[in-house]
Amino acid sequence: MRADEVPQDNSSTYAGHKKLLYARDQHGTYTQVQSSGWDVEAAATQDAVALYEQLAEQALQQVHAGRRSPLLYHMYRCRMEPTLLAQVTGLCRWRVRWHFRAKPFQRLSDALLQRYADALNLSVAQLKQPAPPAPQADSP
Amino acid sequence: MTSFTHQQSAHCESGVISALLRANGLPMSEPMAFGLANALAFAYIPLVKLAGQPLIAYRLPPQFIIKGLCKRLGVKINFRRFKDPIAGALALDDALDQGQLVGLQTSVYYLPYFPEEMRFHFNAHNLLVYGRDGDQYQISDPVFEEPTTVSAKHLTRARFVRGPLAPKGLMYSVESVPETIDYETVIPAAIDRNIKVMLGAPLPIIGVRGIRFLARKIAKLKGSPQEQRLFLGHIVRMQEEIGTGGAGFRFIYASFLQEAAQLLNAPELERASTTMTEVGDSWRNFALAVAKECKQPANMDHALLAQLLLSCAENERQLWLDLRTWLKNRKVVNR
Numbered sequence: 001m002r003a004d005e006v007p008q009d010n011s012s013t014y015a016g017h018k019k020l021l022y023a024r025d026q027h028g029t030y031t032q033v034q035s036s037g038w039d040v041e042a043a044a045t046q047d048a049v050a051l052y053e054q055l056a057e058q059a060l061q062q063v064h065a066g067r068r069s070p071l072l073y074h075m076y077r078c079r080m081e082p083t084l085l086a087q088v089t090g091l092c093r094w095r096v097r098w099h100f101r102a103k104p105f106q107r108l109s110d111a112l113l114q115r116y117a118d119a120l121n122l123s124v125a126q127l128k129q130p131a132p133p134a135p136q137a138d139s140p
Numbered sequence: 141m142t143s144f145t146h147q148q149s150a151h152c153e154s155g156v157i158s159a160l161l162r163a164n165g166l167p168m169s170e171p172m173a174f175g176l177a178n179a180l181a182f183a184y185i186p187l188v189k190l191a192g193q194p195l196i197a198y199r200l201p202p203q204f205i206i207k208g209l210c211k212r213l214g215v216k217i218n219f220r221r222f223k224d225p226i227a228g229a230l231a232l233d234d235a236l237d238q239g240q241l242v243g244l245q246t247s248v249y250y251l252p253y254f255p256e257e258m259r260f261h262f263n264a265h266n267l268l269v270y271g272r273d274g275d276q277y278q279i280s281d282p283v284f285e286e287p288t289t290v291s292a293k294h295l296t297r298a299r300f301v302r303g304p305l306a307p308k309g310l311m312y313s314v315e316s317v318p319e320t321i322d323y324e325t326v327i328p329a330a331i332d333r334n335i336k337v338m339l340g341a342p343l344p345i346i347g348v349r350g351i352r353f354l355a356r357k358i359a360k361l362k363g364s365p366q367e368q369r370l371f372l373g374h375i376v377r378m379q380e381e382i383g384t385g386g387a388g389f390r391f392i393y394a395s396f397l398q399e400a401a402q403l404l405n406a407p408e409l410e411r412a413s414t415t416m417t418e419v420g421d422s423w424r425n426f427a428l429a430v431a432k433e434c435k436q437p438a439n440m441d442h443a444l445l446a447q448l449l450l451s452c453a454e455n456e457r458q459l460w461l462d463l464r465t466w467l468k469n470r471k472v473v474n475r
Contacts, residue, residue: 001386001421015255018285019382020150022171022391024417030171030395032148034285040431041380044373047434049257051370079249079260081191087303121250121297 011037063130069105070130150385155282156266175396177209178334198388202264216315228309245307246298263305355449365437390420
């Protein structure tokens, strides 16, 4: 890649940041060049983000229909999937899956709820609400 | 550590370790750190799934760059992991109070300065802490343009996430560096090792054979258009997203080869650098073709994508064979 071929597509995924690439200048010497984004890369990233948003949206509808628990919604909202949530909480995968159902979730002990809330960076009250938590001043 | 100056780099791990060595008085560019750690690789491991997608890597696993480089150069580095987040936070404060420059392994998701769309659950990010102001830590994240600050709460959270590649609060600092580097020995050794990873891995999922394996997989890709798009997008993300320096680290390695050519006065390496640049360009062509094919998911041309990937594999194989010849000739001359 030549330095003047480094893409500068101002990708929204970089949020105004620039990243560093290595490219050759006109003498063939490698130099560091900043890039403001590449559409090809941004499309792939946005696809991955959109997948989680779509899953969260589906989950939300199922929660409102009374079939699924808010846990499922919050998991996808936090860009996790069942395997990862099981690993982060240290619970068995099947048990986590069971808790995606509305009724078993309602019967969960406070200790287990707290464990899920910690894993998803929420309070127990927020975990029970099928809605995004109110933004805090210093939350990431 | 008042004299610390932030320097942006392409990749987090090679960026952190080269900055640590520079701060300890050993001149080291990022590509040189990457190359001397023989970090370039390829692996496609369908059995290991991360977020539902198979593991595809263009470099050695996390921590291999730091450990491999330090071993090759004789740098003493002190790694510490913690069970207890409070102990980990206190140890970090102690090290900073002593004026040390500390490297940390963290999650990306909990670092507030990351762009929203880049925040995924990736736990093997590396960054440097160079100071503390109350509960605000001064962070030099090598993939960003400027240093930044992070609160103690967020930093501790990012250091002690659980899950795959959990950092367990890993922190490291350099204890001693060698006076000089014997480039005549370490560069050929690193290249030799890298040839073995790319050509001689015992499993067909690593190195050049791994690239071919992935090409065969693409040729007979099945599933809904969305699944196919996500799989192909995943390959491109691993290749281009934060910290690869472009084309899955191939351009960083080409830069290393160029630097090595000058240090050893070896025109063969300069040629290899040019070839590696072409290899990188072919990877970027592949990414471009993926983006194009994904726009028309109904009639995706799998054969074309597989063909592009196979040509990447062939170009790389030729490059590593050339480097192997260079190493052999060099041994004969030196004898």
